[in-house]
Amino acid sequence: DGGITQSPKYLFRKEGQNVTLSCEQNLNHDAMYWYRQDPGQGLRLIYYSQIVNDFQKGDIAEGYSVSREKKESFPLTVTSAQKNPTAFYLCASWGSSYNEQFFGPGTRLTVL
Amino acid sequence: GQQVMQIPQYQHVQEGEDFTTYCNSSTTLSNIQWYKQRPGGHPVFLIQLVKSGEVKKQKRLTFQFGEAKKNSSLHITATQTTDVGTYFCAGPNSGGSNYKLTFGKGTLLTVNP
Numbered sequence: 001d002g003g004i005t006q007s008p009k010y011l012f013r014k015e016g017q018n019v020t021l022s023c024e025q026n027l028n029h030d031a032m033y034w035y036r037q038d039p040g041q042g043l044r045l046i047y048y049s050q051i052v053n054d055f056q057k058g059d060i061a062e063g064y065s066v067s068r069e070k071k072e073s074f075p076l077t078v079t080s081a082q083k084n085p086t087a088f089y090l091c092a093s094w095g096s097s098y099n100e101q102f103f104g105p106g107t108r109l110t111v112l
Numbered sequence: 113g114q115q116v117m118q119i120p121q122y123q124h125v126q127e128g129e130d131f132t133t134y135c136n137s138s139t140t141l142s143n144i145q146w147y148k149q150r151p152g153g154h155p156v157f158l159i160q161l162v163k164s165g166e167v168k169k170q171k172r173l174t175f176q177f178g179e180a181k182k183n184s185s186l187h188i189t190a191t192q193t194t195d196v197g198t199y200f201c202a203g204p205n206s207g208g209s210n211y212k213l214t215f216g217k218g219t220l221l222t223v224n225p
Contacts, residue, residue, distance in 0.1 A: 031211055040121065042200065042217035043155070050211065090154055094211060100145060100157035101213060 003027065004104035006091050011109045013085075021076045021107045023091030031094040032074035033101065036060060036087045043090065049074055078109065085111045114139050116203055118216035126224050131188040133219035135201035142204055144177055144184045145213070150197045158186075158199075191223050 004025045013019045025032065034046040045058030049068040063082025068074055078085045091104040115138040125131050135144065143162045147155040159168055161177035161184060168175045172195075174187045188195055198220045202213040 040217065043215040048212065099160045103154040106154050
């Protein structure tokens, strides 16, 4: 089955630690995205990548970093510089043959 | 930059009542998309509207795109408990490609059985 996988579903970290969230897609989509979701805030774009080895900052990139070494993978690192990292993180992808963005199941990060 | 606003933020209805959420863009859109996110789930694409004044139906859901292509609405007739979730509208950034979307903040619908 084609789709997007994110792991883990739930993640707990201590304050001050960096943490990397995984996102893998087998849809052969060129573009991939990371969104952050907080209650009542909708979906806010963190980073996006149109092609391998290229990515751009979204609206709330501070405290986050990404890499795009493979078409299938777009990991997100939440660094200790992110002031309020506890949130629901959604990865998505888009292919030019489609209208919509496809979302993964999300990772709920809690920083203690 | 482009802004997409949705109202209301929350709506609680009794099962069987109708529900409407409205979406307004600060710029003219080439198309508008609607997504649904069930509680604890991820957004799932519902539909895309492209033409000015377009109306599309999916069973009890009616989607409308405004004549000026700056606003849209989603109307649910006779809500059911399965309709519970957050409904988002999204429009493409300048250029018209759906490569980069701006999402509204969503309307959370709860249904009392």
